[in-house]
Amino acid sequence: MIPAAFDYVAPTTVDEAVRALAAGGEDAKVMAGGQSLIPVLRMRLAAPTLVVDLSGLTELTGVHDDGDSLRIGAMTTHYEVQRDPLVREHAGLLRLATDTVADPQVRHRGTFGGSLAHADPAGDLLAPALALDAVMVCAGPSGTREVPAAEFFVDYFTTALAPDELLTHVKVPKLTGWGAHYEKFNRVAQAWSIVAVAAAVRVSGGRITAARVGLTNMASTPVRARAVEEALVGQEATAEAITAAATRAAEGADPPTDNNADAEYRSHLARVLTERAVTAAVSA
């Protein structure tokens, strides 16, 4: 199918983009890599009057070392994130999750920031962003503000971004030396996660000293499995301790029921996949 007609602008600075978005009003839509938006336009599930294409904003690409955290430009592609040496060293969980996003063609175009701003709870980068305590840098007409991941994801396809704001960068605190794993469950290649688990653990002298666990597609937003984190910290990194902690994975989640799985099955998956993810992260 062919999208409904729209006006198109391709700004070259964040200021220009913010102005274009404000001028476009509520029917303006930001396009990052376009890998979710263009199919949606084709199927005419959305018909914005104006598309603001950020692909010319080179200032929003790349990964920079900001001391205690990485500063990742929102327009950095998945392909670039996968290959970035800073991400590999300090945010291994993000790289592993990015490896599972869609397929190679989509990863060449799709962007880290675009995925987060799209806020599909089945998207694979939301739970890692939440587990890593990422901070979203948002630009609007009155300047920039920072929103923690825990406050950024509001509901299905809904974030804390105002209609006239852009996500410009993501600050990802470094977890250097932590083990990480992203365990994704889906039925066929390039399908969305039915459930997935993002885990990062720090192990010292055989004991788990810190743990982060995030769940994909277990609610209308990504979810932190806090009960699992608390159960893991201070334990010896043994199979028994991990199995016991993983039984608490679905506590606090509100999994959806759809054609792929009902809520009860998703809760079961969360427990099984958490055990696998933490086990792999401990030995990573």
Add this chain to the structure above:
Amino acid sequence: MRITVTVDGVDYSDEVEPRTLLVHHLRERLGKTGTVVGCDTSNCGACTVHLDGHSVKSCAVLAVQADGREVTTVEGLAREGRLHPVQQAFHRNHALQCGFCTPGMIMQAIDLLADNPDPDEDEVRHGLEGNLCRCTGYQNIVRAVRDAARQMRPGAGPDAERVDEAKLVGRTPTHTGGGGE
């Protein structure tokens, strides 16, 4: 909007609507019908082309986004009447039945081999996971990509010579490592 896109080495300047998808521009305006549309959901990968040297689904790129950039389609792979080594390998290994997915499979296979010149079977399957084939069951496609990798391996003279003579016909070292773009 007026755009200029280099497609298979030729510059084309055209007036396009912002909503025009790159695949429709290629097929309907430029006559590059080697690139096909297989689905409406950006799942199937049949429309895969290279944009500035990287594979993309041309149904998920606007034509205006290709302004000033280089596109390589399956039509631009052959050199001096000789098929690209990946095209030859698909032929040799019978890596198609109806052939509809083949343009996208070949373009993605070339992208994969540019990143990973010697993929094992698992890596080929993952590298092609954005491309659907509803006929072959993928077995011969995977064989073809690994065969092409052997033929294209830089400095792989002795290895290449181990396969029978017929497989070497048309081997063109200038294609080594990518789609020539």
